[in-house]
Every structure is written in C-alpha cells, then in structure tokens.
Amino acid sequence: MQDKTYSISDLAAEFGVTTRTIRFYEEKGLVHPQREGQKRLYTPADRVRIKLILRGKRIGMSLQESVEVIDLYDPEHNNEEQLHSLISTVTEKRQRLLQQKKDIDEMLAGLDEVQALCEQSLKDSHGK
Amino acid sequence: MQDKTYSISDLAAEFGVTTRTIRFYEEKGLVHPQREGQKRLYTPADRVRIKLILRGKRIGMSLQESVEVIDLYDPEHNNEEQLHSLISTVTEKRQRLLQQKKDIDEMLAGLDEVQALCEQSLKDSHGK
DNA sequence: AATTACGTTTACGTTAACGTTAACTTGGTC
DNA sequence: GACCAAGTTAACGTTAACGTAAACGTAATT
Numbered sequence: 064m065q066d067k068t069y070s071i072s073d074l075a076a077e078f079g080v081t082t083r084t085i086r087f088y089e090e091k092g093l094v095h096p097q098r099e100g101q102k103r104l105y106t107p108a109d110r111v112r113i114k115l116i117l118r119g120k121r122i123g124m125s126l127q128e129s130v131e132v133i134d135l136y137d138p139e140h141n142n143e144e145q146l147h148s149l150i151s152t153v154t155e156k157r158q159r160l161l162q163q164k165k166d167i168d169e170m171l172a173g174l175d176e177v178q179a180l181c182e183q184s185l186k187d188s189h190g191k
Numbered sequence: 192m193q194d195k196t197y198s199i200s201d202l203a204a205e206f207g208v209t210t211r212t213i214r215f216y217e218e219k220g221l222v223h224p225q226r227e228g229q230k231r232l233y234t235p236a237d238r239v240r241i242k243l244i245l246r247g248k249r250i251g252m253s254l255q256e257s258v259e260v261i262d263l264y265d266p267e268h269n270n271e272e273q274l275h276s277l278i279s280t281v282t283e284k285r286q287r288l289l290q291q292k293k294d295i296d297e298m299l300a301g302l303d304e305v306q307a308l309c310e311q312s313l314k315d316s317h318g319k
Numbered sequence: 320a321a322t323t324a325c326g327t328t329t330a331c332g333t334t335a336a337c338g339t340t341a342a343c344t345t346g347g348t349c
Numbered sequence: 350g351a352c353c354a355a356g357t358t359a360a361c362g363t364t365a366a367c368g369t370a371a372a373c374g375t376a377a378t379t
Contacts, residue, residue, distance in 0.1 A: 123248075135305050136305060140312075153309070167250055170250075171288055174263070174288075182278070
C-alpha cells in the first residue's frame with residue numbers, strides 16, 4: 064500500500080500534455096488533487112483519472128463525455144431504476160464505440176488499398 | 192451511368208446535419224459543388240466526399256485531417272519520392288487508428304464490467 | 320397577389336479546450 | 350542574499366466547427 068504522489072509536472076511529462084492542461088481539467092471539475100501548501104499533489108487514482116480522460120480524447124470524446132464514462136464505475140446507483148438507466152447508458156456508449164470501430168476498420172481498409180497501389184507503382188517503375 | 196444530383200437539403204437530411212454545415216465545408220474548401228443558377232448541385236462524388244468527412248468526424252478527426260486522408264486516394268503522386276512519403280503518411284495514420292481501436296476495446300471492456308455488476312446487483316436485490 | 324418552401328450571402332455569436340503572458344511565491348543552491 | 354526551477358493565480362487570446370439571425374431571390378401553390 065504505497066501512497067505515492069505525483070507533482071503536476073510529473074503527470075504532464077508522463078502524458079505529454081502541459082501543466083496548463085491539467086490545471087484546466089481541475090478548473091472544469093474533472094480532477095480534485097490535494098494540496099500541500101499551495102502545491103497540488105496527485106494520487107495514483109488522480110493519475111488514472113487523467114489517463115482515462117486522455118484515452119477518451121484520443122477517440123474523439125469531449126472531456127465531459129469522458130468523465131461521464133469514467134463515473135459509470137463509481138457506485139452511486141442504489142435503486143433498481145438507477146441501475147436500469149445505467150445499463151441503458153452503457154448500451155448507448157457501446158453502440159457508439161462499435162460504430163467507431165466500424166469507421167476505423169473501413170478507413171484502415173482504405174489505407175491498405177492506397178499502400179498496395181503505391182507499392183505496385185514503385186514496383187512497376189522499377190522494371191521500367 | 193446516371194448523373195444523379197442532390198440538393199443541399201437532400202444531403203443534409205441524409206447525413207443528419209444542417210445545410211449550414213455543408214456550406215461551411217464548402218467555405219473551407221472541402222467540397223466544390225456545381226451550380227445551377229444560384230443553387231448548389233452535388234454529384235454522387237461530392238456526396239461520398241461528405242460522407243467520408245463525417246466518418247472522420249465520428250472518430251475524432253478534424254475536418255482537415257479527414258480531407259488529408261481522403262486525398263490520399265487521388266493519384267497526384269508521380270515520382271518515387273512522393274510515393275515513399277505517401278506510404279509513410281499511410282503508415283502514420285494506420286498507427287493512430289490502431290491505437291484508437293485499442294482505446295475503444297479497453298473502454299468496451301470497462302463497459303462490460305459495469306454492466307455485469309449492474310445485472311448482478313439487480314439479481315441480488317431481486318432475491319432479497 | 321400573398322404565402323410557403325427552399326435556396327442564397329453576409330456577418331456576428333458561441334462553445335470547447337486549451338495557449339499565452341504577467342505577476343508573484345517558495346524551496347533549495349551557489 | 351541572489352538566483353533558479355517549479356509552483357501558483359488571474360486574465361485575456363486563439364482555433365475549430367459550426368449556430369443563428371438578417372435580408373434577400375425564386376418557383377410553385379393557394
């Protein structure tokens with residue numbers, strides 16, 4: 064059980080963003096680091112949270128939507144109704160993700176074609 | 192060989208965007224419809240182009256990057272050097288897409304967990 | 320002739336996600 | 350004690366991707 068902490072520039076360096084970005088996330092209520100005097104101290108949990116936010120960004124999610132997805136994990140769902148609405152949220156998210164995978168696969172197929180044409184063209188001009 | 196054309200609202204309706212969006216794309220040089228008097232006329236090729244732009248959007252690409260990807264198809268690559276740089280561009284794009292698929296799969300796995308927990312919880316409370 | 324539907328241009332407004340100074344504090348180091 | 354690196358707050362600036370409103374044209378309908 065280590066209670067390692069990170070400075071803001073630690074995390075900025077690790078994730079390839081600026082410190083401004085991380086402070087901005089706090090400003091928007093996405094993370095809540097502790098303070099040691101003035102300075103922000105990030106726990107491993109904070110770190111993971113930021114990591115997941117950035118993962119969301121990579122696939123085109125807004126910061127808000129990333130947080131929404133992340134917060135699906137914490138159990139603030141007590142009654143049956145909430146559980147059902149949670150499940151339907153999960154189902155919606157999943158649909159979008161599956162569509163995105165389709166889109167990506169189509170685009171990958173396109174790239175494969177382009178590359179094949181390129182290589183063929185190089186081969187031909189070689190034997191000219 | 193049909194030379195079907197589409198009005199701007201045809202395409203807007205089909206793709207679930209506003210006409211403003213489509214005009215905006217033209218303003219940015221992403222599409223170049225013909226004119227019949229004042230009115231814009233979109234060819235099937237234009238239509239596909241817009242469709243591909245929106246596909247790019249769905250996976251978080253900027254409009255510019257979508258166009259960049261689309262334009263990989265048209266053969267303005269004559270010499271060997273250009274072909275090589277084209278291939279390396281393709282390779283880069285592919286890397287990003289593969290990373291995105293990873294991200295999506297991770298997120299999907301997370302959603303599966305959440306759903307499983309939900310269903311378990313519902314099952315438990317049923318037998319309470 | 321008036322309304323309705325669809326189209327046009329021009330231009331200012333908006334939101335998200337930071338970037339970019341500026342001005343200041345704080346803890347070590349030479 | 351001067352200096353430097355790393356931190357802080359506060360505030361204005363920027364870009365992308367449209368939204369929104371005004372003011373107008375055109376063709377078909379009533």
